[in-house]
């Protein structure tokens with residue numbers, strides 16, 4: 001596991017911070033030694049297992065939708081609620097500009113602290129959340145705005161109220177409607193994309209995945225407990241499920257893998273934002289040169305071909 | 308004849324008789340009582356003692372529904388794919404095929420209901436619990452496309468334990484594929500009746516099963532997205548009585564009508580006729 005390597009690197013990093021605070025210059029031998037040590041500690045990160053990537057994908061420090069909106073978009077206007085029953089904090093979105101172009105944004109929200117995790121229900125949306133997403137996306141279709149979605153969820157929320165309010169119907173409706181839009185749709189899996197709860201905002205023209213993001217039919221824990229009645233065989237499940245960004249691209253589901261800084265986006269967020277910005281801009285410029293009918297056909301063909 | 312000998316011979320006669328009869332008995336999964344197989348069949352797999360709905364095989368369902376001689380299956384030869392080379396999956400699929408005579412859970416057919424031609428899909432739970440595999444998704448999609456192309460009404464009898472784990476992301480993608488196909492069919496004015504049977508859960512619930520123009524369900528059928536066990540574990544609360552049953556869903560506004568098995572054909576025929584008459588034969 002890379003957990004130890006990351007902790008070791010963190011320890012060395014904070015020691016360096018300490019020396020800096022004491023006024024020690026970067027070219028000081030102690031600093032140079034420490035940075036060598038840190039690089040050595042991070043070496044195992046060049047060879048990550050699927051389980052390592054699941055760990056990184058879920059890291060609480062990892063940039064989330066709030067960070068991406070702040071870094072890549074301007075003029076963000078949040079749209080709240082499904083205007084039917086409730087506002088689900090697990091889904092976040094609204095209107096903004098991307099390189100000056102008005103777009104609609106939808107994504108799962110997780111937060112960076114334990115309190116935020118709880119407030120956003122760990123990104124596990126209820127039907128109200130999916131219907132909020134649908135409201136935002138329906139308007140994008142109406143006003144001819146491209147849609148950009150950020151996927152990061154352990155799955156749709158399994159709860160009594162969620163079932164009573166039609167969790168299945170909400171997810172199905174979103175997929176059906178997304179398949180019928182005439183605007184460009186780009187989805188980015190930024191963390192963990194698990195189950196129908198992810199796909200409910202993922203019926204797109206172009207699917208991008210961050211290097212350490214994962215996409216799967218359900219969480220590795222759920223997979224192990226259903227298949228082997230043993231959720232502790234999580235590591236084994238990670239390997240067998242073929243859920244890493246490279247696997248998903250290989251399966252023909254993801255179109256592009258966005259490289260991340262060594263150790264994950266949180267190690268150098270600005271570099272990550274740069275790579276993501278470039279990838280989205282590239283995909284969007286291709287899609288914006290297509291007619292509405294072509295966009296519809298392109299998306300239908302993409303999913304019709306999924307075997 | 309000695310008493311002992313006589314007993315032995317009676318016992319052996321009895322044994323032959325029971326051996327001959329025993330395979331013809333089927334026990335009810337709910338009350339445990341047994342009835343002769345032909346009685347079950349005549350009763351459409353509803354328990355003659357307690358009224359429990361045992362699953363119907365695809366054959367029994369379609370042969371009950373369709374006018375005699377009108378059934379015509381298609382895409383029968385599509386076989387289970389193993390895109391992840393999942394350990395043991397191919398063997399398990401072979402065993403399921405041997406047991407059921409099916410190559411996948413989904414059976415797709417043309418047939419007539421009191422003369423009206425339709426496309427019907429049945430998910431047979433004996434095959435991997437009707438879980439969503441890439442071929443299940445493909446067969447459902449092709450059935451939707453056939454109904455669209457030939458301007459026929461579509462009836463899908465859903466039943467599913469959820470995703471086909473062994474196919475990973477390929478299983479997940481079938482949700483988008485089938486939903487997209489149903490959406491296009493709907494845009495073209497097609498009639499889709501979704502008929503929910505026990506159990507309809509997971510990815511099937513969260514795709515084509517909840518996208519019908521009309522939604523019917525069988526009495527007592529479990530219908531939901533997350534399984535009851537997962538919900539109980541996640542929220543740590545005891546689930547309300549009758550939770551996720553057809554009657555509960557109907558009360559919460561997701562089912563038009565709960566239909567008893569003997570009424571299946573007549574109910575569907577009435578619905579088909581209502582649409583046929585309102586469209587004056589344009590579509591049906």
Ligand SMILES: [Zn+2]
Pocket residue numbers: 335336337338339340354355356357358359
């Ligand atoms: Zn019984």
